Amino acid sequence: MEHVEQRSEQWYLDRLGCVTGSRFGDVIAVGRNGQPLKSRETVITEITLELLTGRPGPMWSSKATQWGVEHEPEARMAYEVRTGHMCEEVGFIRHPLHQQIGCSPDALIPAKGGMEIKCPYTTAVHLQTLLHGMPEEHMPQVQGGMYCTKRDWWDFVSYHPDFPPEMQLYIQRIERDQQYIDAMEEKILTAIEEINQNVMTLCRKYGVKQ
Numbered sequence: 001m002e003h004v005e006q007r008s009e010q011w012y013l014d015r016l017g018c019v020t021g022s023r024f025g026d027v028i029a030v031g032r033n034g035q036p037l038k039s040r041e042t043v044i045t046e047i048t049l050e051l052l053t054g055r056p057g058p059m060w061s062s063k064a065t066q067w068g069v070e071h072e073p074e075a076r077m078a079y080e081v082r083t084g085h086m087c088e089e090v091g092f093i094r095h096p097l098h099q100q101i102g103c104s105p106d107a108l109i110p111a112k113g114g115m116e117i118k119c120p121y122t123t124a125v126h127l128q129t130l131l132h133g134m135p136e137e138h139m140p141q142v143q144g145g146m147y148c149t150k151r152d153w154w155d156f157v158s159y160h161p162d163f164p165p166e167m168q169l170y171i172q173r174i175e176r177d178q179q180y181i182d183a184m185e186e187k188i189l190t191a192i193e194e195i196n197q198n199v200m201t202l203c204r205k206y207g208v209k210q
Helices: 007-013 020-026 038-053 062-085 123-132 136-149 180-206
Strands: 101-103 105-108 114-116 153-159 169-175
Touching: 020 136, 020 169, 020 180, 038 114, 038 123, 038 136, 038 153, 038 180, 062 114, 062 153, 101 136, 123 169, 136 153, 136 180
Parallel strands: 114 153
Antiparallel strands: 105 114, 153 169
16 A cells, blocks of 8 residues: 555645545534534535635644644554554545545554544543543544444554653554444535535536536
């Protein structure tokens, strides 16, 4: 598998026009009334714009995201030492059937696993993970990784260097949940239909050849 470095120019282009793993949660989220949240509309708008302009959507940066990028290699190395699994770094992976769906795993683990790394900026977030396990908000991305790569399990990793050595690295094995994946896929495909319909409607209206 060709490795395209994540956050490189080619990686951004590879993801263009796709619903990506980091967006799965936004697409499927619903409020207490059972209706989709505003985040779904935002994703549809951003991807519609990507297809119309040919330019990647905005990628927000902050101290928290920069912290995560800087410490991810440490977390990956610590994982390899503790588990004995070698991590294969990869770029953007498209779903084998749905070309507008894909993810960028933090690593693939031979032969049937993968990994999602979180390096939280605040110690309180890592503490809560140590106490209670993987936050539920990460489940769409974790199950989405298995969905796109056809893998059987995913290791969720939380890492923070400020804790005692025994507490710096948290690993939780998440098994593939096909029922969850099927329900998620249905919602993602519906969103893609709306995105493509937006593009088609505008192109027809303004005489743009597709």
